[in-house]
Amino acid sequence: MPVRLSLERHRGSGLAFRRSLLLCVLASCTVVGWLTSHVSNLGATHGPYLTHSSPASALHKTSACMPRRMRVGVAPRSLMPRTMRGSPLSPRRMGRLGRVGAVKLDLPNESEASTEIVFTGGGQYRVLDQGDVDAVGQAAPTDFYEMLGVDISANKTNLKKAYRGILKYCHPDKAGAEATEFCTLVNVAYDILTNDVQRKVYDVDLEQYRETQGDSFDGQAKSAWGTNCNTTETRAVFVDELSCIGCRMCNNLAGDTFGMEDLWGRARVKTQWGNNEEEISDAIDSCPVDCIYWVQRKQLPLLEYIMGLCNRITVASMMNGRAAPDSPFSRAEYFLKQRKEAKWGPADGSMLHNERLSNAIAKAWLQLPAEIRQDLWPQYAELQGDTN
Numbered sequence: 001m002p003v004r005l006s007l008e009r010h011r012g013s014g015l016a017f018r019r020s021l022l023l024c025v026l027a028s029c030t031v032v033g034w035l036t037s038h039v040s041n042l043g044a045t046h047g048p049y050l051t052h053s054s055p056a057s058a059l060h061k062t063s064a065c066m067p068r069r070m071r072v073g074v075a076p077r078s079l080m081p082r083t084m085r086g087s088p089l090s091p092r093r094m095g096r097l098g099r100v101g102a103v104k105l106d107l108p109n110e111s112e113a114s115t116e117i118v119f120t121g122g123g124q125y126r127v128l129d130q131g132d133v134d135a136v137g138q139a140a141p142t143d144f145y146e147m148l149g150v151d152i153s154a155n156k157t158n159l160k161k162a163y164r165g166i167l168k169y170c171h172p173d174k175a176g177a178e179a180t181e182f183c184t185l186v187n188v189a190y191d192i193l194t195n196d197v198q199r200k201v202y203d204v205d206l207e208q209y210r211e212t213q214g215d216s217f218d219g220q221a222k223s224a225w226g227t228n229c230n231t232t233e234t235r236a237v238f239v240d241e242l243s244c245i246g247c248r249m250c251n252n253l254a255g256d257t258f259g260m261e262d263l264w265g266r267a268r269v270k271t272q273w274g275n276n277e278e279e280i281s282d283a284i285d286s287c288p289v290d291c292i293y294w295v296q297r298k299q300l301p302l303l304e305y306i307m308g309l310c311n312r313i314t315v316a317s318m319m320n321g322r323a324a325p326d327s328p329f330s331r332a333e334y335f336l337k338q339r340k341e342a343k344w345g346p347a348d349g350s351m352l353h354n355e356r357l358s359n360a361i362a363k364a365w366l367q368l369p370a371e372i373r374q375d376l377w378p379q380y381a382e383l384q385g386d387t388n
């Protein structure tokens with residue numbers, strides 16, 4: 001008698017089917033994981049898809065058990081017939097086939113935030129360390145002038161007024177022990193800025209720092225927020241532009257969400273939820289290098305800011321085998337770590353403005369009680385919680 005296989009039978013057999021599916025996935029992961037570790041060093045000579053997997057896969061905390069799709073020796077999906085595109089293990093496609101149970105199908109919302117990668121209906125979900133983003137990943141003053149709330153041309157009278165006004169509220173006797181670090185920095189700032197010689201040195205150093213580092217983080221997302229979502233939506237879409245090869249697939253499928261930036265020819269989200277979820281998921285699914293991620297809305301401003309700081313190479317260089325030199329996720333996590341661990345004392349070079357001092361000022365300010373920040377620096381406090 002011929003053997004008949006049907007999806008209905010798989011669904012009905014429940015546990016047995018899920019077990020066998022899980023075993024298949026684990027076996028595939030082991031093989032792909034082995035391949036990843038053995039071929040990653042060959043990227044420079046084996047074409048663009050190999051080299052793409054190396055920097056990006058290094059970011060994945062669960063890459064050993066659920067590696068990214070590899071396309072070693074496989075034609076880009078844009079060259080395949082539409083019906084052949086996409087991973088055979090895509091949860092979206094599995095869901096459509098009724099093979100539910102082995103993988104999570106729903107896109108996670110904020111309440112399900114996790115540092116684990118969750119495979120979703122089209123694309124991967126990435127989170128930075130949530131606690132750190134809340135604690136130190138916010139807009140904050142980052143130099144002596146911003147800290148005192150004065151213009152760079154402020155005279156000594158204005159400096160004195162600002163200094164006294166801050167200490168009146170921020171003295172540890174009033175604001176608590178968490179204000180100690182900030183008050184120490186305020187005293188250092190006042191001493192330097194009221195000394196003509198030291199101020200000149202500091203100003204030159206600050207100007208050079210700003211020229212090389214660009215604007216400091218203002219806590220604002222660069223992409224607009226669209227209307228094709230409900231008001232409580234906490235997910236956003238983010239393109240790792242360093243891995244993007246500029247194929248325009250996402251732009252063609254969800255053009256109100258994804259645009260192409262002019263300078264490097266990479267995709268970038270211009271409007272979050274410019275399209276509906278179905279269209280966005282299709283666009284993500286079509287990306288041949290899997291460089292579009294779902295992220296938390298509140299983490300988006302930092303990721304988009306960091307994206308602007310990342311070093312880039314041209315698409316042509318990538319296609320010739322050069323690996324992307326940077327990663328927005330690892331740089332954003334580095335940014336958070338630097339701020340979290342920032343410590344500064346006069347011995348570090350009181351007149352020099354550097355990354356260490358900048359982070360120390362931001363960290364000390366973010367430690368102040370929220371009501372004091374709100375009263376004395378409303379321009380920064382208003383930027384907190386700009387996103388849900």
Ligand code: SF4
Pocket residue numbers: 239243244245246247248249250251266267283286287288289290291292
């Ligand atoms: S993000 Fe992906 S689909 Fe969009 S242009 Fe870049 S490589 Fe192509």
